[in-house]
Amino acid sequence: MSLWSLLFDPDNSIWVYRINAGSCNGCEIETTPLFTPRYDAERFGIKWVGTPRHADVVLVTGPVTAVAKESVMEVLSQVPDPHVVIAIGSCAVSGGVFRGSYALEGPLDNLYPVDLYVLGCPPKPEGILTALLEAKKILKAKRKGQHQEKPLVVDPAGMVMGR
Amino acid sequence: MNIYITYILLGVLLPLIALLYDGIERKMTARIQGRVGPPITQSWLDFIKLLTKKVKLPEDTNMLMLFTGLVLMFAGAFIPLIMVFMRKGDLILLMYLMVGGTLGILLTGLAFRSPYSRVGVSREMQMAFAYEISFIFAIVITIMVTGCRTLESCNVSSIPLVKWPLLLIPFILFLFVAPAKVGVVPVDIGEAESEIAEGPFVEIGGRYLAIAKLSKSMKMLALMQLITLLYLLPADVTGIWYWIYSFVIDGVLVFFTISVVRNAASRIKIDQAVKFYATVPLTIGIIGLVIVYLMRGWGM
Numbered sequence: 110m111s112l113w114s115l116l117f118d119p120d121n122s123i124w125v126y127r128i129n130a131g132s133c134n135g136c137e138i139e140t141t142p143l144f145t146p147r148y149d150a151e152r153f154g155i156k157w158v159g160t161p162r163h164a165d166v167v168l169v170t171g172p173v174t175a176v177a178k179e180s181v182m183e184v185l186s187q188v189p190d191p192h193v194v195i196a197i198g199s200c201a202v203s204g205g206v207f208r209g210s211y212a213l214e215g216p217l218d219n220l221y222p223v224d225l226y227v228l229g230c231p232p233k234p235e236g237i238l239t240a241l242l243e244a245k246k247i248l249k250a251k252r253k254g255q256h257q258e259k260p261l262v263v264d265p266a267g268m269v270m271g272r
Numbered sequence: 273m274n275i276y277i278t279y280i281l282l283g284v285l286l287p288l289i290a291l292l293y294d295g296i297e298r299k300m301t302a303r304i305q306g307r308v309g310p311p312i313t314q315s316w317l318d319f320i321k322l323l324t325k326k327v328k329l330p331e332d333t334n335m336l337m338l339f340t341g342l343v344l345m346f347a348g349a350f351i352p353l354i355m356v357f358m359r360k361g362d363l364i365l366l367m368y369l370m371v372g373g374t375l376g377i378l379l380t381g382l383a384f385r386s387p388y389s390r391v392g393v394s395r396e397m398q399m400a401f402a403y404e405i406s407f408i409f410a411i412v413i414t415i416m417v418t419g420c421r422t423l424e425s426c427n428v429s430s431i432p433l434v435k436w437p438l439l440l441i442p443f444i445l446f447l448f449v450a451p452a453k454v455g456v457v458p459v460d461i462g463e464a465e466s467e468i469a470e471g472p473f474v475e476i477g478g479r480y481l482a483i484a485k486l487s488k489s490m491k492m493l494a495l496m497q498l499i500t501l502l503y504l505l506p507a508d509v510t511g512i513w514y515w516i517y518s519f520v521i522d523g524v525l526v527f528f529t530i531s532v533v534r535n536a537a538s539r540i541k542i543d544q545a546v547k548f549y550a551t552v553p554l555t556i557g558i559i560g561l562v563i564v565y566l567m568r569g570w571g572m
Contacts, residue, residue, distance in 0.1 A: 115313050119321035122314065149307040151298075154314055159469030160388075162328060162477040165321070189328040189477050252324060 120249045121154045123241060126164035126188070130181045130215065132171025135231040136198040140168065142234045143241075155241055161187040166244050168237075169223075172200040172207045173215030185221050191251035193244040196223045197237060199230040218260075229265030239267035279354070286353050287486055289519075290493040291315045293526055297492075300531040315489060322482035330475055334383040338476070341379030342483050348373020349490035356497040357518070359424045366423070366498070367411050370453070373491055374400045377462075380484065381472025392471020395542050396462030402549035403452040403459075409557030410445035413438075414502055416564045429507030438567070441560030443503045448553040450499070450529040452545075454492045458537040459545050467539075492530065496522040 114121055129137065143150040144157070158164055161184050173181055185194065196217050199205035204216045217223055224247050227240045240263045250256070262270045294315035302309025311317075329338075352369050355361040374396070381393035417438045420426045431439075452459040463471045473484050500521045509517045540548075 115311055116316070117320060119317065119324045121311075122317040122321040124318075146306045149302075149309070151302060151310050152308040154310055154317060156318075157465075159465050160474045162475055163470070163481060165325075187328065190326045 119252070120245045123153070123155045123165050123245060123248070124158045124163050125155060125166045125168060125241065126158055126161050126184075127168045127170070128181055128184055130169055130171040130177040130201070130217070131174035132198065132200060136170035136201075139231045139234055140170075140197065140237055143238060148234050148238060150238055150241065153242060153245075161185070162189065164188050164192065165248060166193045166195060166241065168195050168197050169201050169217050170197045172204045172210075172213050173217055173220060174212055175214050176212075178214040178220065181217075182220060191248055193224045193247050193251070194221060195225040195227060195240050195244060197227045197240075198232055199228065202226045202228060205230060224260055226260060226262045227265075228262060232263075232265045233267065235267035236263050236265045239263050239269060243269060279358070282354055282357060283350075286357060286493070287350070287490055288316065290353065290489040291319055291486065293493050293496075293522065294489040296523060297526050297530055300527055301535060304531060304535045315485070319482050319486060322477075322485070323479050325478040327478035327480065329477075329480075330384060330386070332385055333475070337379050338383035338480070341376045341381075341383060342480060343376070344372050344379060345376030345487045346483055348376055349487040349494060352498070353490045353494040355423060356494055356501055359501065361423050363411055363415060363421050363423060363426055367408060370407075370491070370494075371400075371404055373487065374404065374453075376487075377472050377484075380476065384475040386475050388468045388474040389472055391468050392462045392464075392474065395468075396472060398542055398546055399452060399459065399462055399549075402546045403449050403553070406445050406549060406553035406557050407449045407453065409554075409561060410442035410449065413442045413445075413557070413560050413564055416561075416568065417442075423501065427502060427505060427507075429505065438560075438564060439503055441556060441563075443499070445553055445557055445560070446495075446499050446503075447529055448549075448556075450495055450525075451533050452549065453495055454530060455488060456530050457534040458540055461539065461542045461545055464539055492526070493522060496525045496529075499525055 127137070127140065142148055161167065167185065167188055169181065196202050200207060201217050204213055207213055214220065225240050225243055227236050229236055243261055243263065264270060292312060295310065295312040298314060299309045299312050348369050352366050355366055377396055378393050381389045381396065414426065415421055417435055418426045418431050420430070455463050463473065468474070473481060476484065497518055500518055504521055505517070
């Protein structure tokens with residue numbers, strides 16, 4: 110990192126909030142190792158926060174079920190701008206094996222604009238970390254008032270597609 | 273140099289240094305846990321990031337209470353920080369200002385109707401009742417031993433060698449109180465991130481949260497410098513060496529009172545914390561006060 114980005118770049122600080130919208134907990138189990146010594150996401154300035162009002166990035170896991178929809182929308186409405194929404198795992202991206210079920214209102218992009226998709230059931234921590242680092246660039250663009258045309262897709266092992 | 277220029281320089285630089293100390297503390301924590309850790313400027317980056325965010329508050333926020341709380345919180349950290357580094361001012365005033373900072377946290381939390389915020393305020397209040405008494409005891413014993421009230425003369429080097437062991441009592445009390453006053457893991461029950469989502473700060477965001485975080489860092493540095501100033505500063509350290517010595521000893525104190533404690537213990541429950549602060553430090557404080565009072569009576 111350059112001295113400028115070490116001292117003044119606000120995009121080197123990303124606070125992440127997680128929403129479980131009916132997930133099976135597989136994706137949660139894969140997001141937790143990000144803060145263990147092996148991956149150590151804190152070296153990039155990434156930090157978990159417990160409340161959507163502090164968040165820059167929201168990770169949504171799970172197909173959005175009918176029960177979870179109201180809570181998810183309310184939580185997403187509390188996140189201050191600029192923010193990035195990441196759909197983690199097959200369920201959040203497309204509905205996964207539950208697609209077409211009577212109990213689903215999702216997937217997430219039917220309800221709220223999604224900036225990044227992470228594929229995989231579940232995705233590897235490398236994939237989630239790559240998505241968080243891509244979110245830095247999207248946040249930088251959003252701070253300048255630009256909008257990207259189409260969302261990015263990150264594959265389970267951390268390759269960025271769709272650029 | 274003109275005294276006003278000095279104050280303005282310190283007013284700008286010391287908050288930045290306080291944020292750097294917060295970053296150093298995070299780095300030390302990470303190294304203890306075997307991680308690489310964030311760059312030491314991370315807290316400073318967080319601060320800038322929070323300033324660039326838009327503010328989104330609940331509609332029924334009590335804005336007057338929020339602003340009062342934030343101003344009190346900021347004043348309760350910023351003024352003591354300047355006072356202890358300039359070695360100007362009164363110890364009793366410093367004590368009141370630092371208690372005012374705690375009051376600011378309570379008012380900030382009470383501005384919202386969120387249950388997390390209310391639970392946080394309630395726990396913060398119980399903790400304040402438990403540890404502030406020990407803090408007051410520490411300052412009162414220091415004043416009684418050294419026999420002076422101002423920061424420039426009230427010092428371990430201003431009393432004869434035989435009285436030095438007496439200052440161990442307030443020093444130990446300060447070490448007990450420091451983690452609670454700063455709000456780090458074993459005793460940060462009011463602001464527990466993982467249980468009640470930062471308690472009183474759960475609903476604030478953007479620049480208001482930036483002020484809260486800055487105040488917390490400044491409170492940490494001010495408390496460390498206060499301990500250094502009262503108990504660890506030799507008489508012949510002056511001029512530029514005073515600043516270098518202070519910053520080094522502050523770093524060492526941050527390591528031992530914040531980082532090590534934080535990594536050695538997990539967060540305890542509110543009743544355990546209150547019970548601990550109402551027994552161990554308070555007993556030490558009362559015994560210390562009695563000893564110092566008796567020794568004054570005997571003319572020592």
